[in-house]
Amino acid sequence: MKQNLGDEIILNIESVDSKARGIARVDGYVVFVPGALIGETVTVNIVERKKHYSVAKIKSLLKASPYRVQPRCEVYEACGGCNMQHASYDHQVKVKSSLIEDAIIRIGKWKEADIAPVIPSFLVWGYRNKAIIQARYQKGKRKLGYFARGTHDVVNLKACPILDPLINLVYANLRNAVLQSDLSFYDEERGEGLIRNFVLRSSFSMKKILLAWIISREPDDREYKMISDISNGLYKDVSPFLGGVQININPSKGNFIWGSKTQSLFGEDVLVERFENIKLRFGVSDFFQVNVLQAFRMFEIVAELAKDSKHVLELYSGVGSMTAFLASFCNDVVAVEEWRPAYESLVSNMTNNGINNVTAICGKAEDVVKTKVSGHFDIVVVDPPRTGCHKDVLNFIGRVISPKRVIYVSCNPATLARDSKILNEYGYNMENAMPLDMFPQTSHVESVVLLEK
């Protein structure tokens, strides 16, 4: 049935998609309803019409799901950060199980995959160790917060309930001080204004925070003094939690956060996270799993799966968190990481932990495998970003080194399904998939998949 913009209709929600949008069908035509849960009956208005689907906004709930709960965050409706706070945590976990099953079976075309239920997170609030706060000048006002869903409009944010409470503490003090100053915020349209972002990272085990000011140009003397004064004030207010403060200059027009020039204002320029006897350092721009307790659980799962292997190739290794676990179970590990600061942390993490069976290589996995990696590997472990593995990486694994086993760690079920299908063409079968909830209150889901020849 054709719907027009603004039409009011009643829908029954059949399922939920990977963006946590309820899905309803009207005469075979799909309607996405953000914020609706499975089993709900809703009155909606059509707000977007495309050739094959529509998007609708809930006007009223005629039948609410028993799993519907009051979102904890006061800006939840507008903010682009979380999309599942309106569902109970048990229900979120069930939805994620069906999302991963759907990706593996529908996109990946795996008929006999053994998919375990999602392992819930230890913490469901206050777990996230990283915040990227946007500072923007919009409609004549300075705003500090997250982007609204699907736009670059900033939603003013005072605190975020999924963040480590220590980050919220530092951010609250920072926010007050910055808004009291007259420092200018970045205007995306004009490419003017000084402050672009604040990045706050935390170490869960050491109770420390790193703060980076991302600014669009060299500050003048007055601006530099204000940044130093605010940072020093913060240092006094939230001591002993603030480990260090840095300034990064990013003059580019794009969305990438980091510029090439970083200067330390004071304190440390790395954090240390500890798990039993392993200590891992990471810099403010390095990748580090955002939910640390759940991440360590995942590394143990990966190391257990890899434990009978002698020679391991690990691609997309970051600062070496998983590498340290793999190295303790296997004879040797070749670890590849593209981002130079993370590679440097990887090298020092291995040395500092007395791990001497890891060869670290800095470069893009798709290039490194063609030029710097050779020899026999029993297992390849990959943990790529959301975009998945480069096709040359999959080709190298499947055709060139052809290990008996591949462990694929993924934060995106769609690219996992796509890549595992390609590996299937190279003769790998999916032995099992173990999803974990690394991102409570959102529809993201992490998985560890074992593929074997």
Ligand SMILES: C[S@@+](CC[C@H](N)C(=O)[O-])C[C@H]1O[C@@H](n2cnc3c(N)ncnc32)[C@H](O)[C@@H]1O
């Ligand atoms: C999802 S993280 C995994 C890191 C690590 N396994 C962990 O759990 O901490 C992906 C890592 O791959 C790196 N990366 C992204 N693209 C890459 C590429 N083409 N080649 C090598 N590394 C890449 C990123 O810098 C990041 O450190």
